[in-house]
Each structure stands twice: as C-alpha cells, then as structure tokens.
Amino acid sequence: MGLKILVLAKQVPDTRNVGQDAMKSDGTVNRAALPAIFNPEDLNALEQALQLKDKFPGTTVEIITMGPTRAAEIIREAMYRGADGGYLITDRAFAGSDTLATSYTISLAVKKIKEFDLILAGRQAIDGDTAQVGPQVAEKVGIPQITYAEEIKGIENNVITVKRRLERGIEVVKCPLPVLVTVHSSATECRSRNTKLTMKYKRAKTLTELQEAGMDYEGFYKTRPYLTIKEWTADDLNPDPNCLGLTGSPTKVKNIENVVLTAKETVRLTADDKDIDFLMRELIANHTIG
Amino acid sequence: MNNVFVYIEIEEGAIADVSLELLTKGKKLAQQLGKKLEAIAIGYKLDGIEKQLFPYGVDVVHVADDKRLAPYTTLPHNKIVCEIFKNEKPEIALFGATSVGRDLAPRICSTTGSGLTADCTSLEIGDHTDPKTKTEYKNLLYQIRPAFGGNIIATIINPETRPQIATVREGVMKQEIFDAKYTGVVKPIDVKNLLSKEDFVVQVIEREIEKSKLNLKAAPIIVAGGYGVGSKENFKLLHDLAEVLGGEVAASRAAVDSGFAEHERQVGQTGVTVRPKLYIACGISGAVQHTAGMAESALVISINNDPNAPINTIADYTIIGDLNEVLPKMIKYYKQNTK
Numbered sequence: 001m002g003l004k005i006l007v008l009a010k011q012v013p014d015t016r017n018v019g020q021d022a023m024k025s026d027g028t029v030n031r032a033a034l035p036a037i038f039n040p041e042d043l044n045a046l047e048q049a050l051q052l053k054d055k056f057p058g059t060t061v062e063i064i065t066m067g068p069t070r071a072a073e074i075i076r077e078a079m080y081r082g083a084d085g086g087y088l089i090t091d092r093a094f095a096g097s098d099t100l101a102t103s104y105t106i107s108l109a110v111k112k113i114k115e116f117d118l119i120l121a122g123r124q125a126i127d128g129d130t131a132q133v134g135p136q137v138a139e140k141v142g143i144p145q146i147t148y149a150e151e152i153k154g155i156e157n158n159v160i161t162v163k164r165r166l167e168r169g170i171e172v173v174k175c176p177l178p179v180l181v182t183v184h185s186s187a188t189e190c191r192s193r194n195t196k197l198t199m200k201y202k203r204a205k206t207l208t209e210l211q212e213a214g215m216d217y218e219g220f221y222k223t224r225p226y227l228t229i230k231e232w233t234a235d236d237l238n239p240d241p242n243c244l245g246l247t248g249s250p251t252k253v254k255n256i257e258n259v260v261l262t263a264k265e266t267v268r269l270t271a272d273d274k275d276i277d278f279l280m281r282e283l284i285a286n287h288t289i290g
Numbered sequence: 291m292n293n294v295f296v297y298i299e300i301e302e303g304a305i306a307d308v309s310l311e312l313l314t315k316g317k318k319l320a321q322q323l324g325k326k327l328e329a330i331a332i333g334y335k336l337d338g339i340e341k342q343l344f345p346y347g348v349d350v351v352h353v354a355d356d357k358r359l360a361p362y363t364t365l366p367h368n369k370i371v372c373e374i375f376k377n378e379k380p381e382i383a384l385f386g387a388t389s390v391g392r393d394l395a396p397r398i399c400s401t402t403g404s405g406l407t408a409d410c411t412s413l414e415i416g417d418h419t420d421p422k423t424k425t426e427y428k429n430l431l432y433q434i435r436p437a438f439g440g441n442i443i444a445t446i447i448n449p450e451t452r453p454q455i456a457t458v459r460e461g462v463m464k465q466e467i468f469d470a471k472y473t474g475v476v477k478p479i480d481v482k483n484l485l486s487k488e489d490f491v492v493q494v495i496e497r498e499i500e501k502s503k504l505n506l507k508a509a510p511i512i513v514a515g516g517y518g519v520g521s522k523e524n525f526k527l528l529h530d531l532a533e534v535l536g537g538e539v540a541a542s543r544a545a546v547d548s549g550f551a552e553h554e555r556q557v558g559q560t561g562v563t564v565r566p567k568l569y570i571a572c573g574i575s576g577a578v579q580h581t582a583g584m585a586e587s588a589l590v591i592s593i594n595n596d597p598n599a600p601i602n603t604i605a606d607y608t609i610i611g612d613l614n615e616v617l618p619k620m621i622k623y624y625k626q627n628t629k
Contacts, residue, residue, distance in 0.1 A: 013438075015438060098405065099396070099406065100399065100400065100403070100405065100406070103400060127438065128437070129408065129409060130396075130406075130408040130409075131392045131396070132395075132396035132399070132406060133396075135364075135393060135396035135397045136396050136397070136399065136400035138397070139368075139396075139397050139400035139401055140400055144365060144491055144492050145393070145397065147364075147392070147393045148393070161495070164389075166389040166499065167389050167553075168499050168500050168554070169497070169498045169499035169500050170496075171496065171498075172494070172495050172496035172497070173363075173493060173494050174492075174493050174495055175491055175492040175493070176491055179492075185547075250403065250404060250405030250448050250450060250451040251405035251406070251407060251433075251446050251447070251448055252446070252447050252448070252449060253445070253446060254418060254432065254445040254446065254447045255444075255445050256442045256443070256444050256445075257443045257444075257445075258442060265606075266602060266603070266605055266606065266607065266608050267606065267607045268607075268608055269607060269609045269610070270609065270610055270611055271609060271610075271611030271616045271619070273619060273623075275609070276609070276619040276620055276622075276623050277623045277626075277627070279591070279607060279609070279620070279623075280620060280623040280624045280626075280627050281627050283568070283589075284624075284627055284628060288588075288589055289511060289535050289536075289568060290627075290628050
C-alpha cells in the first residue's frame with residue numbers, strides 16, 4: 001500500500017542565530033544578514049514522511065512550499081534526503097500574507113494536487129512561532145488535524161495512530177485518513193542527505209531558476225522530468241484575489257518598535273571572593289534570601 | 291453582542307490557570323469597552339462550573355456538557371465555539387497559548403476568517419488610522435508581541451474582522467478575583483443537535499497527563515540557565531544553588547532546545563512568565579523573548595562572562611565571570627553568612 005504524502009515546509013531566516021547586524025539602523029529587518037534555512041520542525045515532519053515511505057513501498061513524498069524563487073532550495077534539500085519532488089508556490093501577489101492568507105494559498109495548491117492520503121507539516125516556523133498554518137490549512141481543505149505529533153505509530157486499514165507531545169504529557173490518538181499532522185521538535189531528527197540522491201537531484205530546478213541560469217530546458221531537462229521542480233503562480237491556483245497577500249490578511253502590523261532595554265543602575269561585580277561575599281551579605285540583609 | 295469572550299480550558303474537571311488569567315484581563319478589556327465578559331466552558335460533568343467563573347466578573351457562561359467533549363478533541367470544540375461566535379458576534383476572543391488553545395484557535399479563525407495573533411505579551415485597547423485610506427478605527431485590540439528573534443516588538447491589529455482573536459501564555463497576565471459575590475447567567479448549549487458523528491473522527495485512545503510537579507510561577511527564587519551554561523552537567527550547579535537558596539531552576543529557550551533542561555522549566559515568551567523575589571540569570575544573553583518572561587522580577591542578578599550581554603542592562607547586579615567558579619562561591623558565602 002503506497003501512500004501519497006504532502007509535506008508543508010518553509011524556508012525561514014535563522015532567527016536562532018541573530019547577529020549584531022540583523023537589524024538595519026532604520027529598525028527594519030536586514031534579511032540579507034540572516035541565513036535562510038529549512039524550518040527545523042518541517043525537517044521533523046519530513047522525517048516522519050520518509051519513515052512511512054521506508055515502511056510502505058510505493059509511497060511518494062512531495063514538498064509544498066510558498067516563498068520567493070530561492071525557496072526552491074529547501075525542496076532540493078528535501079529531495080537529497082529522500083523526497084520525490086515538490087511544488088514551489090510563488091507570486092508577488094502573495095507578498096505580505098499573514099497566516100490566514102498563507103493557509104488559503106497553500107490549501108488551493110493542495111486542492112489542485114487533489115489526491116493525497118496525508119499532509120505533514122512542522123508544528124510551527126521559527127520566524128513567527130505561531131503554529132497556525134497547519135490547523136488553518138486542515139480547516140480549509142476540510143480534513144481533521146492532529147497537532148504536536150511526536151511519532152506516527154502506524155497506519156492500518158487507512159487509520160493513522162499518532163502519539164502527541166503535550167505540555168504535561170502525551171496522548172495517543174487515531175483518525176481515518178486523510179488527515180493533516182503537525183510534527184513537534186521532540187520527534188526523530190531528520191536523516192541527513194543521501195549521497196546518491198544528492199548526485200541525482202543536484203540539478204533539480206524550477207523553470208524560473210533554469211531561465212535565470214540560462215539553461216536549456218529542451219535538451220537536458222525535458223528527458224529528465226524528475227529534475228523539474230514544479231512551480232505554481234497565483235494564476236495556476238485560480239484564487240479569489242481578495243484572499244491573497246496583504247489584502248487577504250486580517251491581521252495588520254500597526255507598528256514595530258526596536259527593542260531597547262532600559263538600563264538599570266547595575267552593581268558590577270567579579271568572581272572574586274570578596275565580591276561574592278559582599279553580594280550574599282547584601283541579599284541576606286535585605287531579606288531577599290535566607 | 292460584541293462582548294469579550296474567553297475559552298475556558300478544563301483538564302480533568304479543573305480550570306486551567308491561564309483561563310482565569312485571561313478572564314482577569316478580559317474583564318478589564320470589557321470594562322474599557324463598556325461590554326460584558328462571557329466564558330465558554332466545554333467538557334464533561336461541568337455542573338456548577340459557573341460558580342468558579344463568576345467571581346472573575348463573568349456575565350455569561352456558555353456551557354457545553356457531554357461525555358464526548360472530554361478529553362479535548364479539535365473538531366467538536368471548534369464547532370461549538372464557532373456556533374457561539376456566529377450567534378453572539380464577539381468583539382474579542384481570548385485563548386490560552388497552550389497545546390489546546392494553539393490547536394483550536396487557528397482552526398476557529400480559519401472557519402470565521404478572523405485574524406489571530408499568537409503568544410501576546412500585552413493586550414490593550416486603542417485607536418487606529420489607516421495610513422493609506424485614512425479610515426479611522428476606534429477601540430481596536432492592540433495585540434502586542436515580540437517578533438523576529440525578539441529584535442522587535444510588534445503591535446498587531448485586526449481592523450476589519452471580528453472577533454479579534456489572541457492567544458496568551460500561562461502566567462503572562464495576572465489572575466485576580468473581580469468580585470467574590472459577582473453572578474451572571476448560564477447558557478447551556480444543545481450539544482446533541484449541534485454535533486454529528488463526523489465531528490468525532492479523531493479518537494483519544496491513550497492519555498497520560500502529569501500534574502506539573504514544578505511550579506515556577508510560585509517560586510520566590512529562580513536560578514535560570516541559558517545556552518552559556520554549556521551542558522546538562524553544568525546545570526547541576528544551578529540545581530545546587532537553587533536547593534541551598536530554596537528556589538527552583540529555570541532555563542531559557544536556547545538551553546531547553548539544546549537539551550540542557552526540560553521544557554517545563556522554560557521561562558520567556560514561549561514558556562512561563564515569572565515574577566520572583568530574586569532571579570539569577572546564569573549564562574543567559576537576554577533576548578527579549580526571555581526577558582519578556584522575567585522582567586518583573588523584584589531583583590535580577592546576571593552571571594555572564596560577556597560584559598556586554600543585553601541582560602546586564604536590566605540586572606541589579608552583574609557578575610562578570612565563569613559560573614563554574616561563581617556558583618560554588620555563592621553557595622559557600624551564603625552558608626558562611628547565614629550560620
């Protein structure tokens with residue numbers, strides 16, 4: 001029994017390693033200074049998909065990502081690790097999308113793909129930490145959701161069993177397919193690149209990338225369809241323009257403030273014995289401790 | 291109509307702290323708007339639950355009581371809340387940023403087409419003029435949260451869509467009784483007619499929820515470690531100091547992500563918010579997501595080998611040095627001076 005699995009993934013700025021130059025002097029984000037990475041929990045989701053592929057021969061795993069042209073990088077990265085291909089959903093019309101407009105756009109792509117058994121996604125992306133796109137895509141596609149998954153325990157008779165990692169414990173739930181599952185960082189880490197697959201897919205490109213690189217589609221790529229990363233724009237999805245991008249986003253950013261920590265009067269100490277002795281005496285004297 | 295709603299989270303019959311905190315905040319917002327505060331309680335065996343809610347100034351409690359509604363599953367809770375929203379047209383709706391609230395709120399927002407802001411650290415009422423159209427909006431909910439690696443604080447608004455929905459972590463808002471004698475009305479929901487078999491396709495077959503042994507919010511002294519602590523082994527030093535001082539050990543997200551400490555010890559925007567008498571920050575640089583969860587501590591000591599760590603600016607004492615050296619000395623001089 002082969003499954004058809006879609007994995008929702010996002011290329012994100014690596015906000016975990018924000019350096020001094022992450023913000024410009026005008027208070028806007030200097031995206032160029034932040035490396036773009038595969039959202040970590042989306043890799044956890046990919047691994048769950050690949051484990052199912054190992055278990056059920058004939059399973060296909062395809063990535064859906066929405067973003068600029070360069071986001072095709074993460075589709076390739078997923079292919080190096082075992083995914084079969086992917087869809088880059090890209091258009092200027094999507095710019096400024098909040099989670100609702102993003103979910104709407106992705107749900108159109110899912111509906112266009114039409115046939116699938118399982119959608120996997122990371123629980124949340126590190127650039128916003130909202131955890132909203134997964135449940136919202138599930139609602140728009142009209143399927144149930146299972147969030148905070150730590151492990152897909154099995155699929156039998158078209159029913160999936162999932163272990164969820166909650167704040168204070170675990171829960172095991174089952175649900176008939178199709179379903180959307182969001183995967184938690186406590187799930188198994190994603191396998192690394194496979195050398196053979198990396199060789200096979202290193203020249204996988206979207207049409208835009210081919211054009212930009214001036215590469216010949218007719219000659220090389222036409223005979224190797226597995227090297228073409230599918231690319232869909234707004235026109236391919238037949239959307240309601242009022243639901244896209246900034247227009248389709250109910251949340252608006254009213255203002256953004258740079259974080260300035262207001263300095264307190266600080267007593268500066270060293271690791272010297274007399275400094276620590278002084279500190280502990282003072283804390284005891286003012287009844288903070290003791 | 292146009293009231294402030296709070297979704298009440300119920301775990302094995304007990305109301306979650308975060309829901310009571312949201313009621314406290316919700317009451318203030320409702321008063322500012324001249325509106326009522328309404329609560330939604332969904333679960334099983336909820337008889338008398340309103341008595342626990344009215345003292346927070348709740349005017350209406352919507353109760354959906356059915357064996358199939360506990361433990362929580364997404365679809366039936368979603369349908370009930372959406373039905374209430376359709377009839378009552380809330381102005382504002384608040385959910386805990388818990389594994390329930392963060393599962394439910396986005397599904398609801400997708401159904402109703404509302405905007406949602408996750409993990410708010412502050413909620414205020416304010417006006418807005420659209421910079422392009424010059425349209426004026428009165429009394430919007432300002433949903434304030436750190437964003438983008440904590441380098442910015444963003445104020446998010448939903449000018450057009452209602453309800454304005456936000457999630458808030460446990461401990462961020464204070465919990466206060468509004469009036470112990472306050473009473474409101476109970477509105478039962480006709481669950482049997484509202485829900486169908488398809489709403490119960492997800493079945494919980496096993497569940498192990500521990501009552502949290504750890505109560506960081508109540509700890510008077512917190513010894514917190516960040517990425518700079520370096521390892522799980524080094525965290526033992528923090529435990530030693532916490533034990534001697536009668537405190538608890540907490541951690542920054544970076545330390546939790548690196549596996550140095552358990553998730554339930556995480557302080558900050560995506561963890562717990564604490565207000566202890568003393569907060570000792572060890573090897574914590576002080577990103578705003580972390581300081582959002584501890585800035586109201588009465589006294590802050592930062593131990594860091596980086597004299598320029600941002601946390602030093604909000605600390606009352608900074609000790610520049612190696613914590614492997616500093617922490618044992620703190621224990622030593624504490625013992626010596628309390629003899």
